[in-house]
Amino acid sequence: MKEYTVAILGATGAVGTQMLACLEEQEFPVGKIKLLASARSAGKTLSFRGEEVVIEEAAPAAFEGCDIVLGAADDAIAKQLLPAAVEAGATVVDNSHAFRMDPEVPLVIPEINADDVSWHKGIISNPNCATIIALVPTWPLHKVAGVKRMIVSTYQAASGAGAPGMAELEAQIAAMGRGEAIPEPKAFAAQLVSNLIPQIGGFDDEGYTSEEMKLQNEGRKIMHLPELAVCCTCVRVPVLRSHSESVTLEFERDITLEEAREALAGAPGVKLVDDRGAESAHDRFPMPIDTSDQDLIWVGRLRRDISNPEAARGITFWCCGDQIRKGAATNAVQIAKLLV
Ligand SMILES: NC(=O)C1=CN([C@@H]2O[C@H](COP(=O)(O)OP(=O)(O)OC[C@H]3O[C@@H](n4cnc5c(N)ncnc54)[C@H](OP(=O)(O)O)[C@@H]3O)[C@@H](O)[C@H]2O)C=CC1
Numbered sequence: 001m002k003e004y005t006v007a008i009l010g011a012t013g014a015v016g017t018q019m020l021a022c023l024e025e026q027e028f029p030v031g032k033i034k035l036l037a038s039a040r041s042a043g044k045t046l047s048f049r050g051e052e053v054v055i056e057e058a059a060p061a062a063f064e065g066c067d068i069v070l071g072a073a074d075d076a077i078a079k080q081l082l083p084a085a086v087e088a089g090a091t092v093v094d095n096s097h098a099f100r101m102d103p104e105v106p107l108v109i110p111e112i113n114a115d116d117v118s119w120h121k122g123i124i125s126n127p128n129c130a131t132i133i134a135l136v137p138t139w140p141l142h143k144v145a146g147v148k149r150m151i152v153s154t155y156q157a158a159s160g161a162g163a164p165g166m167a168e169l170e171a172q173i174a175a176m177g178r179g180e181a182i183p184e185p186k187a188f189a190a191q192l193v194s195n196l197i198p199q200i201g202g203f204d205d206e207g208y209t210s211e212e213m214k215l216q217n218e219g220r221k222i223m224h225l226p227e228l229a230v231c232c233t234c235v236r237v238p239v240l241r242s243h244s245e246s247v248t249l250e251f252e253r254d255i256t257l258e259e260a261r262e263a264l265a266g267a268p269g270v271k272l273v274d275d276r277g278a279e280s281a282h283d284r285f286p287m288p289i290d291t292s293d294q295d296l297i298w299v300g301r302l303r304r305d306i307s308n309p310e311a312a313r314g315i316t317f318w319c320c321g322d323q324i325r326k327g328a329a330t331n332a333v334q335i336a337k338l339l340v
């Protein structure tokens, strides 16, 4: 089997380290791995398949000889460095927001639009994590009844803001446990422990944040639904890992709860956990503590939207998924597998 030279840009971060683990877990045919990060990390090592790999400082020349580059750095670094990877002949799967809405760049969730990979011109984007977690279970329901409107509230984990976000919440939890003053927030706009922050990203003129508009804009592109109507509220919650979302869907056609349940139970990437009679809360509905460090989107609390005047056209549910895995690294490695 052919083997590939794979680079990870941002290899030391929350997503980059998970990508390295996913390449190993998914048995991606890696011949050579290159780990790229800032000058701060150059010379340090990370383990891959039992061997220590030395991290290099990211620079255009580092992409020479690479077949696939997985991007796990922020927008500015992605824009600055990834075009050089394409020029060097590599195919890029990027996790940042930098190229997602570029009409020349496919935006892919393999369970939904794997075929879009076929028209890439060097870069394929991985969608926003909250968008992936909402759309994986929305898609099988869309195929039954045609989704036209989504009303979503997200409950996003601290690690969505990367390694610094996770470290900040851990430090705040530790200080609270010791009865000490909570350290000043840096990664977030306010103290997160014992709090909720209803702002992720900057506000637009309508008062929506950039994170909230991603579900509409990226959702339309991924599902090929240019008219999809979305109203989203994104909230940062004091959970370390795994995003949760409340999703209400309005459909073009009637859909029964039984049809919805059947569609979700057989859908790729989805695990239906919806048993009101179960003895343990862990089996009754999805919770982020159960969905961390695994790849499925768990769906539960499935019910009719009783506020919808056309009662047969509204379904509401709750879902949780690990945003560092399926919301980022796992999805990117799945895309890379489509390429080989
Ligand atoms: N965290 C999440 O849940 C998700 C994140 N994403 C996206 O993935 C990307 C990575 O996020 P995340 O892993 O959370 O972020 P982190 O802050 O945890 O990691 C950032 C990475 O970028 C590297 N980096 C920083 N400066 C430079 C530089 N000048 N040159 C090269 N590399 C540099 C860092 O290296 P060093 O350690 O040397 O500083 C580190 O490896 C972002 O675009 C983010 O929006 C997407 C979906 C989910």
Ligand SMILES: N[C@@H](CC(=O)OP(=O)(O)O)C(=O)O
Binding pocket: 095, 096, 097, 127, 128, 129, 156, 157, 159, 160, 161, 200, 211, 214, 323
């Ligand atoms: N913004 C998301 C994570 C993320 O990095 O998203 P994006 O890749 O769209 O910037 C969160 O904080 O939970």
